[in-house]
Amino acid sequence: MSGIYIHIPFCERKCNYCDFYSIENKSLIPQFVDKLCREIELRSKNEAPNSSIQSIFFGGGTPSILETYHLERILNSLYRTYPIQNNTEITVECNPGTLSKKDMKAYQSMGINRLSLGIQSFNDAELKFLQRIHSSVEAVDSYLMARDCGFDNINIDLMFSLPIQDLKSWEFTLTKALELKPDHISAYSLIYEPDTPLYRALKDGKIVPHSVDSDSEFFLYTMNYLEDNHYIQYEVSNYSCHGKKCIHNLNYWYGGEYIGFGPSAHSYIGNKRSWNVRNIRNYIDLLTKKSLATEGSEELSFKDKLYESVSLQLRAEGILREEFCRRFGFDPVLEDLFFDNLKENNLIGVSSNKLFLTKKGYLICDEITVKLLELYEIQIDCRK
Ligand code: SF4
Numbered sequence: 001m002s003g004i005y006i007h008i009p010f011c012e013r014k015c016n017y018c019d020f021y022s023i024e025n026k027s028l029i030p031q032f033v034d035k036l037c038r039e040i041e042l043r044s045k046n047e048a049p050n051s052s053i054q055s056i057f058f059g060g061g062t063p064s065i066l067e068t069y070h071l072e073r074i075l076n077s078l079y080r081t082y083p084i085q086n087n088t089e090i091t092v093e094c095n096p097g098t099l100s101k102k103d104m105k106a107y108q109s110m111g112i113n114r115l116s117l118g119i120q121s122f123n124d125a126e127l128k129f130l131q132r133i134h135s136s137v138e139a140v141d142s143y144l145m146a147r148d149c150g151f152d153n154i155n156i157d158l159m160f161s162l163p164i165q166d167l168k169s170w171e172f173t174l175t176k177a178l179e180l181k182p183d184h185i186s187a188y189s190l191i192y193e194p195d196t197p198l199y200r201a202l203k204d205g206k207i208v209p210h211s212v213d214s215d216s217e218f219f220l221y222t223m224n225y226l227e228d229n230h231y232i233q234y235e236v237s238n239y240s241c242h243g244k245k246c247i248h249n250l251n252y253w254y255g256g257e258y259i260g261f262g263p264s265a266h267s268y269i270g271n272k273r274s275w276n277v278r279n280i281r282n283y284i285d286l287l288t289k290k291s292l293a294t295e296g297s298e299e300l301s302f303k304d305k306l307y308e309s310v311s312l313q314l315r316a317e318g319i320l321r322e323e324f325c326r327r328f329g330f331d332p333v334l335e336d337l338f339f340d341n342l343k344e345n346n347l348i349g350v351s352s353n354k355l356f357l358t359k360k361g362y363l364i365c366d367e368i369t370v371k372l373l374e375l376y377e378i379q380i381d382c383r384k
Contacts, residue, residue, distance in 0.1 A: 002049035003251045004056045004082065006036070006074060007262030008063040009280050012098070016131045016201075019193035021264040021278050022061040028280060033070045035287035037077040039261050042292060044081035049257040049269055052083040055248035056090045062118075064094035068106035075110055082259075089247040091116055091155075096134040096142040104149040114246075115146050116155040116186075122176035123169050126162055136176075143180050153244055155184035160218040162190050163207045170218055174225050183244040187222050188237050189215055216363050223359050235316045236362050253316040255309060263293070271299050302328075306376060311369050318349075318356025330379050338371060 010029060011022040056078065058071065071092070078084060091114040092107060107115075119139040121127050127135065134142075146154055156177055160170050177185060192199045192209065201207050210218070223233055231239035238249060251258060259267045264278040274297035277283050286293045300308070306328055313319045324332045332355050333339065342348040347361035347368065361368060 001054040001247070001251055001256050002051050003248050003256060003258040004053055004078060005248075005258055005260040005265055006056070006058045006063070007260065007265040007276075008058060008060040008066060009263050010060065010065045011062045012065065012095070012133050013131065016197040017190060017193065019196055020061065023280060026065065028284070029066060029070065031284055032280060033066070033073060035284050036074060036262055038287050038290070039293060040074070040077040040081055042287075042290065043259070043261070047259065047267070047269060048082065049259060051257070052085050053078075054085055054088055055246075055251060056084070056088060057248040058090075058092045060093060062095050062098060063092050064098045064103070068103050068110070071107070071112070072110045089114055089153075091246070091248060093118065094142070095132075096139040099142060099145070101145055101149060104146055104151070108150055113151075114153040114155070115151050116157065116184075117143060117146070119143070119156045119177070120159045121162070121165075122173045123165070126165055126169065126173075129162060129164050130159070140176075140180070143182070153183050155186060155246065156180070156182045158185060158187045159190055160187060160222060161210045161215045163209055167217065167221060170221065171225070174222065178229050184238070184240045184246060185226065185231060186238050187226070189219060219363060220359065223362065227359075233359075233362075236365055250316075253312045254320075255305075255312075273298055273300060303377070303380070306380070307373060310373055310376065314355075314357060314369050314372070315365055318354035321353055321355060328376075328380075329383065330376075332372075332376070334375060334379070336375060338375060342368065 007021070009022045009032070010026055011018075011024060013024060014022065056075070058074075063071070075090075088111075090112045092112050093116045095118050104115075117139070118132075119134075120130055120132055122136040122139065124136050143154065143156070158173060158177060160173075190198075192202050198207070202209060226239045227233065231241065232245075233239050234245050235249065235253065238246065240246070250256075257269050259269065260276065263276055263280050263283040266273065266275045274294050276293045277286065277295040283293045309324065309327070310319060310332075319332045321332055333350050339348070342361070343350065345360070346358055347364070349356050349358055357365060357368065
């Protein structure tokens with residue numbers, strides 16, 4: 001299967017923790033949409049995935065900032081140029097308060113069938129801390145409006161481990177979230193990305209982050225709480241109701257091809273990964289001259305592919321043993337003391353077809369991944 005990602009690089013206002021590429025200058029939107037459609041047309045002539053498209057994801061930035069006719073124009077360009085399946089999952093990331101009922105109805109009529117709402121918290125002080133533009137009331141209103149308009153596949157994004165948050169206020173956010181019965185929840189730990197205002201505040205000693213132990217407590221609490229409420233954890237940060245896993249995400253994690261359009265978007269086709277220029281003015285200039293906005297590309301080596309598969313699949317529902325054997329020439333479950341220790345300490349599980357992390361394992365996912373990759377590298381070197 002294959003997916004398409006469209007990066008919409010505009011936001012009403014930058015949030016203090018965000019390092020995604022987006023700008024606040026909305027006057028560039030019409031020009032951007034024009035050039036994005038040109039990029040789709042140009043690239044479709046020489047770049048196509050090897051299978052038909054099963055997911056389209058409008059991310060950003062804030063895609064819901066675009067007029068509905070802009071989104072329709074982009075979708076029409078895609079339908080004209082790429083083999084899109086009938087039942088394709090089409091997601092739009094939205095910020096609460098940026099959509100009207102009329103917009104949502106228009107989304108439905110153009111085939112958009114999944115919304116991802118960037119709610120983050122139901123506590124207004126926390127929303128203010130993150131410099132989000134919406135209130136908790138607006139978040140609930142936007143969600144209910146989407147349901148009312150017939151959306152039956154809604155994700156909400158939430159964030160924990162905020163410096164001003166304790167477990168009690170996180171429990172409040174989770175409880176409010178579950179009252180809404182979303183089909184999917186993405187719950188992320190706050191990350192202090194370099195070059196963000198929040199990172200600078202941290203460096204200046206203006207805020208005190210949670211300790212690693214406290215962060216793990218938030219995470220464990222989240223996993224247990226959502227599991228008790230019948231959500232399936234299918235990746236470190238992603239939980240879904242039955243039948244509502246995000247097809248677009250699964251495609252990334254399990255090695256599917258994807259094409260990314262827009263500034264800073266990445267693509268992966270055949271054996272090649274490529275990425276577009278990040279700056280929107282460069283992006284527009286290049287496409288005005290009818291040249292592609294690709295900034296760089298690389299062929300993935302055998303080791304690159306191994307690293308990518310292990311790190312992504314371990315974070316998700318586990319490494320598929322048979323597929324791994326076929327691609328890399330050995331079983332990912334090794335006869336090794338390290339494996340025995342992981343099993344004894346209930347950090348990994350092994351079934352006939354998968355090697356997967358337990359909840360306890362998810363807490364130290366990065367450490368386990370690094371160690372496994374070291375062991376796999378030794379396996380490869382021994383086989384040379
Ligand atoms: S709305 Fe989303 S993309 Fe925009 S600045 Fe905030 S977190 Fe980043």
